[in-house]
Amino acid sequence: MDLNRRVYRLSPSQYSAETIAVTFAKTSRSPEPFDVIAAELNDERSAQFSEKWIVGYGHSSVAEHAVLHLALENVSRLAIETIEANRLASYTEKSTRYQEWDPKAYVTPPEILGSPCEGEYKELMGTLFGIYAEALQALRPWGEANTPRRENESEKAWANRARVKSVDVARFLLPSAAMANVGLTINARALEYAIKKMLSSELEEVRQIGAEVKAVAQQELPTLVKYADPIAFLPQLRTKARVFADRIDTIYGAPWCDLKDADESGEDRILAAVLYRFGDDSYQVCLDQVLNMPNEEKQALVDVMFAEMTDFDIPIRELEYADLSFSLIMDQGAYFEFKRHRMMTQTVQDLTARLGYAIPKAITEAGFEMRYREAMRAAAVVYEKLASWNPQVASYVVPNAFNRRVLCRANLRELFHFIKLRCARNAHFSIQRVGRGMLEAVRPHFPLLSQKIQVKGDISAQALTEEYFTETAAKPIL
Ligand SMILES: Cc1cc2nc3c(=O)[nH]c(=O)nc-3n(C[C@H](O)[C@H](O)[C@H](O)COP(=O)(O)OP(=O)(O)OC[C@H]3O[C@@H](n4cnc5c(N)ncnc54)[C@H](O)[C@@H]3O)c2cc1C
Structure with missing residues (x-):
């Protein structure tokens, strides 16, 4: 037995995430070094072990050693709220502070597609994204006037700082249907719960994302997220708790x-x-x-x-x-x-x-307040119409x-x-x-x-x- 200290990596380019988790799990009973344990494993043996120990006997913490990096693109900012509702995960998303949104970059929720509301929904999105683009233009002179040039700063760097200042204000107009990208790093234990929450969402988009995340994760983690199903008690809880809340x-x-x-x-x-x-x-x-x-x-x-x-x-x-x-x-x-x-x-x-x-003061100072109020009012009107049918779906139209x-x-x-x-x-x-x-x-x-x-x-x-x-x-x- 080698008793020298060793510190080394089990590289994800060499072993699957599930094999790494099983390797670490096996050290609990095996005297062998980690690399020897890993070498003896293959996907099938890892899956058998996971099924027995992690899923069967509830030694769930072992699944924390299997880490995935998932890229999610063109999901609504409303969906991102559920995707990011996990304490033990890491996220980085497209920023409304630095990037300008394309006028077509919004999600039309599956509940709205093909419904009688679709036309009105898309018209509102056109209005909000149109006014967002107008706001960016209207705010540009304001941004420039309020961005003092730094010593030795290039024209390009200064102009970009001024632009970002306007973007920071225009973002108030973006609805939560606006699309975003998010990078997610998460371990299999947290991911299983994250998928359960997504599959239990009241939004069809989020349920679909949950199913897609599960399918993608299973390519690397055949066993560890296999049993991620909707949380059965949540629908009842929601319905019954709302009866109490509605009394207020x-x-x-x-x-x-x-x-x-x-x-x-x-x-x-x-x-x-x-x-x-x-x-x-x-x-x-x-x-x-x-x-x-x-x-x-x-x-x-x-x-x-x-x-x-x-x-x-x-x-x-x-x-x-x-x-x-x-x-x-x-x-x-x-x-x-x-x-x-x-x-x-x-x-x-x-x-x-x-x-x-x-209402940001910059909107008022840029002479854009009337137009901004029009956008908010239009969103509120459509929100109320949708909310009388489905309050959760109505949230898509609400601006920041x-x-x-x-x-x-x-x-x-x-x-x-x-x-x-x-x-x-x-x-x-x-x-x-x-x-x-x-x-x-x-x-x-x-x-x-x-x-x-x-x-x-x-x-x-x-x-x-x-x-x-x-x-x-x-x-x-x-
Ligand atoms: C200047 C700036 C620019 C930003 N730009 C973007 C952007 O473009 N896109 C974007 O998505 N976000 C952006 N963010 C948000 C940022 O990435 C963080 O998500 C956010 O600030 C939450 O803070 P936090 O992660 O430090 O801490 P919290 O979640 O509040 O946690 C508190 C502390 O706990 C510890 N901690 C918590 N979780 C972990 C973990 N998993 N691993 C290790 N330590 C942990 C850390 O010490 C952390 O500081 C920006 C933030 C700043 C300040």
Whole structure:
């Protein structure tokens, strides 16, 4: 037996993803080195093993060693919401911040194709994409006037920065039927659940994508996603829970950034966890110690936690011992970025045209507000028609400008990350506003720790709103 240390790769160009997963699984019982185990396997033997141990005996974590890279193209942004609804996966998608959308690049949902609504749906898409293209033109002089040339910057680089500025604003007009591409890296265990969720969607497009993903994945993972079927309890749950939810009358006027369940002792519990980690007492003893500390001593401990950290360091895990919940209203464009924060627990309501829409100040300054309002109104009218028949399909026509309610729960460590990333001045102004609003809500409850969140500049959410928006109010428009 070779007892020398070895570190090496099992290359996906040599072994299938399923064979790699089975190789790792077999180390549990086999004394052989990994490369010897792998060499003894073939697709058939791997499949037999997977069927017995992973599927049969429920040793599902083994499937996490089989990783796939899936490319999905020309799917709607609405479908992307389900595709990206998996915490343990990685995504990169076509950006509405940098790319201009082709006027034909929208999905016509299978439910609409051939239905009496098809003509009206396509007419609305023509209107929205047409006004989007007009907005890009109208915003160009605004973008140029608001993009000061940097020292030694070439004409081309400056013009591109000015263009991107207009694209960032025009994106408010894009409906969620707009097509996008997304690259997905995911392990077989997470993929099985992702496929189940797609197959259980209320949208036919998403169910079709789920079936296609399953078929493609099975080329590499014949066994591990074989049993990915629709989730049987979901349809009943949806129908019955909606009966309860429908009993509530909609009330407008809720704050757009409402901190719920703030953990009043959160700061003390985090500090107690730090003492626990570096000491040898019980957690209760550490907590009592913190509760008896004068504020200066707590401040000193907080300073120690962050003293040597650079911009690139991740704060220690003990920040996860405090949670905060937020009830938020943000425009769909902001939500599309918000949903990418996988460490949070997020619950989002259906995308509707019933909660008002944001008007970026740039639209007003470019003299485009009337036209923009026409687009939003046209979308809201078609939305209501479709919603009376199928509310989920109706979401396809809703542009990024419309507001959406999102409930989220995050621990303080994730909030540090989210706020730092999304309050940066190069982040889109919609998500910057969300980040600033959350930061302001966190501060009173975590007075010592929140000082350590690395945010550049000190602009308030209100000031951002005034700087970038003519309108953000969440109110009905029809
Ligand atoms: C300047 C900029 C440009 C962007 N452009 C695009 C774009 O063009 N297209 C696009 O699709 N997205 C884009 N994004 C979004 C970006 O790719 C992230 O998806 C998004 O910011 C979510 O943040 P996150 O992945 O750091 O963290 P979260 O999901 O919030 O996770 C928090 C932290 O947990 C850790 N973590 C979570 N999951 C994993 C994992 N699977 N593996 C390892 N560590 C993990 C990381 O430390 C991470 O920082 C952009 C973001 C920025 C800031």
